[in-house]
Amino acid sequence: MIRASYILTGSLAVAVVAAGIIGTPSTPGIKHTNSFTHFVPSVSVLAPTEFFGGEATITDTVIEGIPPSLINDVVYTVSKVLADTATFSEVPAFAFTRAAFTDSVTVTEAKVIATTSTVDIDLSDPDIDTDPVTISEASVLTIKPAYSDTASISEAPGFTFSKGMPGGSISISEASVLTPTKVETDSSSISEAAVYTFTKVDTDSTTPSEAFSVTYLYTDTSDRTINGHYFNETPIR
C-alpha cells in the first residue's frame, strides 16, 4: 500500500500586522441629566395638643350566683371626644426645567400714523371744514413721432463676370417624364374541383366449379357397362 505525503513549495504565507490605533477602544457612554425633582413625601406625626379630658367607663357583666361569675364582655365607654383634628397636607415639589429654546421669534411693527388736521380751509363760514381731498392723476403719455420717411431695402446682384459669355445660346427644353402605369385588368380566380376517388369494394365472389363431362362412346350397344359398372346413359348410337 502506498502512503503519500506532500510538501508545498512556493506557497505564500501572509502575516498581518495592524498598524494604527492599538488598544482597547473606549466604550461610549450616554450621560443623561434629568432636572426632574422627585416627589418626596414627608410624613409628620401629629401629637395631640389637648390631652384627653373625658371619662372612661369600663363595665362588665356580672352573673348573679353563689359565688357570682364574670363573663368577658368588657365595654369601654368614652364620654369625651377628642377635639383636635389632624389634617394632612402636602404639596408635591415638582420642578421641571426645560432646555433653552432654540427657536426665535422676531416681531416687527410698522407705525400707523393717523393725523387729523384741524385747519379750517374755508374761513367764510364759522364751521370747521374738514380736510379737503385732492385727487391728482398724472397722465401716462407715450409719445411716438410720426415719421414720414420710409426705409426701403433693395439689393442688386453683384455679379462679376471675368470671362466673356460664350457665343452660343441656351435654350431650355423640357421633356415630359412619363411614368405609365399599366392597370391590370386581368384577374385570376382560383377554382378547384373536388377529385373524388371511389373505391369499389367487390362483394361478388366467384366460385370455380367444374363439371366433368365424360362422354363415352359405346361401340358396343349391347354392353352398357364399363368394366362391369353400369351407367345410366343413353348410349350413343
Add this chain to the structure above:
Amino acid sequence: MADVIKVVKGDEKPDVTLSLTDDVSGAVIDLSAGTTVVTIKFRLSGSTTTLDTIATTKIGGGTGGQVSFNFGSGILDVDPGMYEGQIQVAFGSDLQTAFDLLRFRVAEKFT
C-alpha cells in the same frame, strides 16, 4: 494527509511535492522505471466526475519516490470550493492508487 492545500482560483502555483512510501515498511517507492507514471485525478468533493488528470514530474529520476506537480493548464479555473485529488501510480500496466486523498480548498480570486 489531513491538511488542506489552499489555493486560489486561476493560479498555477504552488508546486506540490509528493513523497510515496510503502505503508508497511516505510521504504520509498521506486518510481524510476520509464513505464512508471504518477498522475493525480482532480475532482470536486462529493462529485464523481474527474475534472483533470494532473501529470507529475519525477524528482531525481524517481528513485526517491518523489514527484511534483502544479496547477498549470487551467486546472484551477474552477468554482471556489473543496476539491480532492487521488494519486494513481501506473507501474506499466499495473495500477496502484494511494488510499489517502489530497484535499484542496480553492478560494475566489479578487478581480
